[in-house]
Amino acid sequence: MCGIVGYLGRKEAFSILIEALKKLEYRGYDSAGVAIWNRGKIEIIRQKGKVDDLKKLASNKDIKGTMGIAHTRWATHGIPSERNAHPHRAGEVVVVHNGIIENYVELKQRLRNEGRRFSSDTDTEVIPHLINSYVEKGHNFVDAVRLAICELKGSYALGIIKEKERVMIAAKKESPLIIGVVDGESIIASDIPAILDITNKVIFLEDNDIAIFNEEGFRIIDTMGNAVERKIHTINWTSAMAQKGGYKHFMLKEIFEQPVAITNTLTGRVKEDKGEIELDNLKLPNLEKIKKIWMVACGTSYHACLIGKYIFESNLRIPVEVDIASEFRYRDPIIGKDNMLILVSQSGETADTIAAMKEGKKRDSFVLSICNVLGSTLARDADGVVFTHAGPEIGVASTKAFTTQITVLFMLMLFMAKKMGIFTTGQLKEKIGELRRIPHKIQEVLNNAKHIEEIARKYMTYKDFLYIGRGINYPSVMEGALKLKEISYIHAEAYAAGEMKHGPIALIDENFPVVVLSPYDITYQKTCSNIEEVLARRGKVLLFTDTSGHEMVERVESVFVMPKTIYELEPIISAIPLQLLAYYIANLLGTDVDQPRNLAKSVTVE
Numbered sequence: 347m348c349g350i351v352g353y354l355g356r357k358e359a360f361s362i363l364i365e366a367l368k369k370l371e372y373r374g375y376d377s378a379g380v381a382i383w384n385r386g387k388i389e390i391i392r393q394k395g396k397v398d399d400l401k402k403l404a405s406n407k408d409i410k411g412t413m414g415i416a417h418t419r420w421a422t423h424g425i426p427s428e429r430n431a432h433p434h435r436a437g438e439v440v441v442v443h444n445g446i447i448e449n450y451v452e453l454k455q456r457l458r459n460e461g462r463r464f465s466s467d468t469d470t471e472v473i474p475h476l477i478n479s480y481v482e483k484g485h486n487f488v489d490a491v492r493l494a495i496c497e498l499k500g501s502y503a504l505g506i507i508k509e510k511e512r513v514m515i516a517a518k519k520e521s522p523l524i525i526g527v528v529d530g531e532s533i534i535a536s537d538i539p540a541i542l543d544i545t546n547k548v549i550f551l552e553d554n555d556i557a558i559f560n561e562e563g564f565r566i567i568d569t570m571g572n573a574v575e576r577k578i579h580t581i582n583w584t585s586a587m588a589q590k591g592g593y594k595h596f597m598l599k600e601i602f603e604q605p606v607a608i609t610n611t612l613t614g615r616v617k618e619d620k621g622e623i624e625l626d627n628l629k630l631p632n633l634e635k636i637k638k639i640w641m642v643a644c645g646t647s648y649h650a651c652l653i654g655k656y657i658f659e660s661n662l663r664i665p666v667e668v669d670i671a672s673e674f675r676y677r678d679p680i681i682g683k684d685n686m687l688i689l690v691s692q693s694g695e696t697a698d699t700i701a702a703m704k705e706g707k708k709r710d711s712f713v714l715s716i717c718n719v720l721g722s723t724l725a726r727d728a729d730g731v732v733f734t735h736a737g738p739e740i741g742v743a744s745t746k747a748f749t750t751q752i753t754v755l756f757m758l759m760l761f762m763a764k765k766m767g768i769f770t771t772g773q774l775k776e777k778i779g780e781l782r783r784i785p786h787k788i789q790e791v792l793n794n795a796k797h798i799e800e801i802a803r804k805y806m807t808y809k810d811f812l813y814i815g816r817g818i819n820y821p822s823v824m825e826g827a828l829k830l831k832e833i834s835y836i837h838a839e840a841y842a843a844g845e846m847k848h849g850p851i852a853l854i855d856e857n858f859p860v861v862v863l864s865p866y867d868i869t870y871q872k873t874c875s876n877i878e879e880v881l882a883r884r885g886k887v888l889l890f891t892d893t894s895g896h897e898m899v900e901r902v903e904s905v906f907v908m909p910k911t912i913y914e915l916e917p918i919i920s921a922i923p924l925q926l927l928a929y930y931i932a933n934l935l936g937t938d939v940d941q942p943r944n945l946a947k948s949v950t951v952e
């Protein structure tokens with residue numbers, strides 16, 4: 347997804363902007379560009395490809411200037427190309443944009459009728475033209491921006507500069523944009539890692555905010571021109587935390603960070619001695635009146651919701667309906683004030699999940715979000731929020747976000763169960779105790795990562811994989827298969843193990859490895875029968891079981907043994923070897939693990 351940065355200060359802007367853009371590479375992009383202001387003139391360089399290619403291109407030019415804006419583009423309107431890359435210019439005005447302008451066709455037509463000429467296929471290009479049209483009518487720069495954005499429908503995070511004036515403007519609606527607060531310098535960015543080398547003091551701009559930067563500092567106004575105040579937050583992530591920290595890829599680093607990520611998510615919240623959970627002063631509605639819980643999300647976060655359904659229904663006995671966010675509102679969901687809507691998202695900026703939140707609010711449901719990013723839209727606009735303290739997740743493939751989401755869902759279930767008087771204090775203590783042991787159990791799996799690398803080496807050349815599991819292990823294999831396909835580009839399909847004989851079994855032969863997830867739980871014996879069915883057809887089985895699951899160990903081709911835990915927490919443990927299997931296969935195949943082709947970290951378009 348697009349990333350924008352902007353700088354105004356005393357230092358050379360180009361290198362600052364390039365470094366900041368590199369920290370946004372995790373968002374996924376296909377082209378990059380930068381505009382530098384120097385003594386009233388603006389020079390733009392942009393091209394298809396990576397930020398390093400842009401740097402190379404610029405090395406032949408003498409780009410000097412202490413103010414500029416820059417962009418990484420993920421194509422939505424118009425193919426990835428130099429002409430569609432940002433920044434876009436019209437007259438004196440130069441713009442970078444993240445988001446989508448929904449009414450760009452009619453605006454473009456109107457601006458064309460005024461004789462303005464367009465040079466790209468993007469929706470964005472209407473923005474500099476619109477601002478420039480107001481400048482030409484005699485409005486000052488700030489008013490021109492304000493009047494122009496009042497005409498935009500859709501989403502935008504904008505960085506804007508203009509020739510002749512040493513002023514930078516930022517504006518935001520439904521796309522993330524932050525200000526790094528530093529003395530004597532101004533920096534804007536789409537996300538925190540881009541500014542952490544410069545400052546850890548951050549303002550999260552809100553919808554319809556316009557920030558104006560000059561030599562003296564900055565001020566924020568709304569679209570009517572009224573001054574607005576925004577709080578400064580201190581971010582505890584260090585710049586090093588957002589870097590690879592010695593690992594070959596962010597994804598591997600993030601897999602290995604899971605014991606710490608889960609410990610951080612539990613810290614200050616689980617009171618084992620009292621059998622209590624405290625969740626950041628979360629105020630829930632009267633649970634007696636909640637007839638149904640909805641869990642809605644996309645991708646990996648959707649898989650966390652499917653696991654959440656097992657955790658909630660088996661303990662709270664409240665029906666849980668899980669939906670994919672991009673489907674939810676199109677089926678006119680039966681949701682109202684006696685329902686609770688739980689939205690799960692790492693970024694808190696996924697457009698479909700935000701749209702689902704709006705739908706739930708419109709229908710008077712209590713909306714709770716589970717997010718990893720402080721200040722994100724879902725965190726700000728929900729009625730309640732519980733953060734997963736996973737730290738920045740840079741790899742496009744979600745790993746530690748997933749396991750911390752399950753951790754929060756489990757804590758939330760305990761929190762609600764306590765309110766509903768479902769468990770005795772002894773039962774609560776027991777469940778909390780097991781939750782606290784999870785980071786150690788994950789560490790045990792990580793200590794055996796080499797074994798999974800060996801398994802990966804054995805199977806890396808296969809073109810298709812089937813993943814099967816039963817009960818709570820079924821969403822876990824859906825997640826395992828998603829991991830493999832998104833980073834290795836190998837076809838992987840997940841099935842409920844019992845469904846295999848209703849169709850997919852026809853595919854089984856010696857060229858079709860089957861990953862079976864079967865800890866020794868209520869589903870174990872039945873899954874053993876499915877393993878037999880695969881073996882009878884000369885299929886290769888990679889079995890992931892736990893220390894009690896002995897039955898099939900000698901019969902299958904490859905086995906990985908996980909530590910034992912309670913049923914509801916099995917998905918946290920089993921996520922780790924499945925993430926590692928996908929990682930090692932992709933790494934051995936040499937794919938771009940952290941930025942897989944065609945994918946974006948944060949999907950901010952519907």
Ligand code: M6R
Pocket residue numbers: 644645646647648690691692693694695696699742743744745828832945947948949
């Ligand atoms: O930021 P979110 O959790 O809302 O993102 C949802 C999905 O886009 C995300 O989980 C995606 O499926 C990941 N690439 C999977 O690894």
